[in-house]
Amino acid sequence: MSLLMIGCGKMGGSLLVRWATSTDQEITIINPSFVKAPSGVIVTQTIEELADKRFDIIVVAIKPQLIEKVLPAYRRYLANSGCVISIAAGYSVSSIEKLIGEQAIMRIMPNLPAQIGRGVSALYANSKCSPAQLAIATALTDAVGYTHLAVSEDELDRVTAVAGSGPGYAFEITRCWIESAMKLGFSPQTAKELVLNTLGGSIELAMTSIQNVETLRNSVTSKNGTTEAGLSALMQDSKLDTLIESTVLAAYERAVALR
Template identity: 40%
Template sequence: MAGCGNMGGAMLSRWTGGELPAITVVDPAGIDTPNRVRHVRSIDALKGERYDALIVAVKPQMMEDVLPPYANLLRPGAFALSIAAGVPTSRISRLLGDLPVARVMPNLPAACGQGMSAVFAQEGITASQKILVGKLVSATGEIAWLEEEGRIDMFTALAGSGPGYVFEIMRALQEIAQARGFTPAEARQIAVETVAGAGELARRDPRSLEQLRNDVTSPGGTTDAGLTVLRRDGGVGDLLEKTVDAAFDRAVELR
């Protein structure tokens, strides 16, 4: 594994099961690694060793300098799995001597096994390699396999950045609760558990999100009064659409 930043570390924490391959991490920083994970600070420590796969978790601006030497560590038939945001598989493949590349766009809840990730695989990725990628990514949560790499930018705007939108809603709920007299701890618990509970119910209940919303909304009741405000002047739907579009536009700029 080349590099181990926040997202790399989050995913790595889930890749320690006995059914998954052992992993060696190369990162100049001192990092805490889970069981069965070896950490070295320099690629020089791996001279003479050969690997079947390379996980790319390097910052995009470091790719050109960092990746090429890793091509010498890979066995014939190896592949790369990239978790680097905004970097197309074609660029990574070129830097690694035309190695086939699979690309995953995870989100932060991968750290607790509740992530939502999109995966795209180049044509050169074999069926067995896809199975391995599936095992690695499913250890962090749910997977959406994409046929077109270009769709990752929209996935990034929706699910990659999505936790940030949800955290902002939770933060606002906490702030409002505190302003209405709840302690900071109480206000945080109210915000977090309200969102977590609603999400878990939506996961377990097959009914549409619209139906779930209607079930909690009695005509003329408190929720109805609140939703009336949320729907005013285009409502939260229009605001979220603008939010997602802005994130998508930025993802395209960073490509």
């Protein structure tokens, strides 16, 4: 299969590196924002260099505000049975159809850990996509981590609020935790190592355990112990529940507004 990637910023670059090493796609990129492409990837700087070539998959990896201006020029490079895959947040399938007509179109919303093959990707396909095309797209997302098949664009937006934006929440909570460790007297490096290793071990345990996370939490919370004291402060008046809920809801509402 031949794949053309239009643009290649941070997220597109993360996907490209994994795809180039983990799939058998023939990949061409145009106007990348980095200097060195992975081995085997064809790099072009202008659309004219594509000549008369047709691609089975065209991946739209440019900023949403550029799609209307850029994408129509690439319609002629899509094979008759080809598929367009967009990773642009908030740009709907119907908006893409207005630019290139009724085609097999998918939207993928990956997240940053795709860089290391531990990403979460939501995948939505319109009715024009064949089972074979969906299988290929799923293989691409599986190459960068876990794939969730969304049955609607609204579900894709909800996954975006939970997982797509999720690393940002995780990094900010981690930053606050590290800052708290430093205020107890640890050096920045030691604080980082303590927090990240605690987080990493806890997450790995949660992913491999048959117990749910509430049970695991209770297993380290002795009555009148240090963990109970810490959790009492963290969960006071259900403030944490409310804060996390409002965080995810705000991200979802923004995704809806961008449609």
